Amino acid sequence: VENHPLLNCCTHTVADIPGLIPGAHQNKGLGFSFLRHLQRCRLLLFVLDASGPDPHTQLSQLQYELRQYSPSLCSRAGLIVANKMDVSRAASESVQVIRKHTPLPIIPVSALHHWNISSLISALHTLIGSESSKGALVELCTLDQHT
Numbered sequence: 001v002e003n004h005p006l007l008n009c010c011t012h013t014v015a016d017i018p019g020l021i022p023g024a025h026q027n028k029g030l031g032f033s034f035l036r037h038l039q040r041c042r043l044l045l046f047v048l049d050a051s052g053p054d055p056h057t058q059l060s061q062l063q064y065e066l067r068q069y070s071p072s073l074c075s076r077a078g079l080i081v082a083n084k085m086d087v088s089r090a091a092s093e094s095v096q097v098i099r100k101h102t103p104l105p106i107i108p109v110s111a112l113h114h115w116n117i118s119s120l121i122s123a124l125h126t127l128i129g130s131e132s133s134k135g136a137l138v139e140l141c142t143l144d145q146h147t
Helices: 031-038 055-069 071-075 090-101 117-130
Strands: 013-016 043-049 077-083 106-108 137-141
Touching: 031 055, 043 055, 043 117, 055 071, 055 090, 077 090, 077 117, 090 106, 106 117
Parallel strands: 013 137, 043 077, 043 137, 077 106
Antiparallel strands: none
């Protein structure tokens, strides 16, 4: 993300990771190489499909894999991006359920319609600003639902 007005002209590296599958902590899929990469990150974004049947389970599975590999990964600064808020009314209910189970901030968005993206960028700015060094690496973690 370079020179976005909400990021005060700072450059930050963002890495998009293709998906963390169940069993990654046992070296399934990209396994250890994927999780090793996450250890270099200061911030974690958990991108959830809020229109799906159970986004809370998506988050729980992601956090379980991280915790099994290295408990310190779950203590990293981060936030939850609840995507696909445009798909159904159930998405709003899903966000409320997730809020009951996590202290992480939740930013509802629609990537398709670019809805609430400025709020996401502002939240990222706040998180990055709270870190001690500039240029923090931010990981986007998504759970691969095709396995």
